[in-house]
Amino acid sequence: MAVCVACSKSLTLHLELDDEDEDASMGGSSANAGQDVDDDVQLQCGCHFHWQCLVDAYSMSECPKCGTNLVSTTSFGEPELLCTLKNEGGLQENLDILSLLTEESYLKAYPEERKCRAFLEFCEEGDVEAIVDLLEDEEDEDEEATTGEGAGRHIDVLRYQDPIGSLNSGLHVAILNERVNIAWLLLYLASSLPLDQFSQEALHAAQSSLSLGREDQTGKADIRSLKDGEGMTAEERAVTIGGVWNEWLQSGRLKPPNP
Structure with a gap:
């Protein structure tokens, strides 16, 4: 099973339940309230990251782990960075995350x-x-x-x-x-x-x-x-x-x- 190449942990994220969700849950104790959801960003090079691990490591156009150039060009000549994203919202293939990563990189600096x-x-x-x-x-x-x-x-x-x-x-x-x-x-x-x-x-x-x-x-x-x-x-x-x-x-x- 693939793991995050940055932290070597399982590609899931633990979400805490809010009070309403806890009240609606059946039989679970409040101490263990929460659920594990997918948190898997697979880049075109094949490396897997948690979203936050990728944000923390990304600064250029290359994969932070293997150095592969990730940026391609759309049919309109615009740059893009495609990935396969699997999270609590489901599976999204060929998702362009270049603008999101660019913004996060900018905010790390400012x-x-x-x-x-x-x-x-x-x-x-x-x-x-x-x-x-x-x-x-x-x-x-x-x-x-x-x-x-x-x-x-x-x-x-x-x-x-x-x-x-x-x-x-x-x-x-x-x-x-x-x-x-x-x-x-x-x-x-x-x-x-x-x-x-x-x-x-x-x-x-x-x-x-x-x-x-x-x-x-x-x-x-x-x-x-x-x-x-x-x-x-x-x-x-x-x-x-x-x-x-x-x-x-x-x-x-x-x-x-x-x-």
Whole structure:
């Protein structure tokens, strides 16, 4: 039976049951509550890893164990890293994990950006509540870090641009994924768009979900002015998508302010 080439342990992962699962389980003691599930990433070279063991060891395009070059090219000329993944969700063959491993490698080098990347993920998913929670938590940490070793290293989460994802801002991500609720929220939090240009529904949603309030935008970049890796603002990206953004484009609410 194959084992993880990094730690030489069985290719399983022990998952603890939460309280509800424990209550629903039949006859098991709480001390042994949990279950073992598959945790097997088989690379094209034939080496098997636990997912976390692979993340911990990966830094280049080669297998961390045997050194085989793992990166191939799609029919569109894009790089990919294929594997066979077997976990609690089942079996997935020819799964491209290059972007996941690239992100994890980046975060090993820059762990302080983990929250920023979570923010972009929430923008992609349209999760307003998660964004609000993250920003409120960030504000609490900023207050604690005004002095001492952490002072002066603040990262503006709202205006973060993905260095390994075409320099997309949260607004770019919202536009690309047609997340209208996120676009409204980001315009409220990180733009100088006058409040009378917000829909009443969007304005009420923003004001009722935020304990932070709208910040003074003086001296800060308007999120509508940020450009992605192709030099396009969120407005210009919306032009390429159309659809739900057509009314936004006609209203001019995505237009960057004059410099």
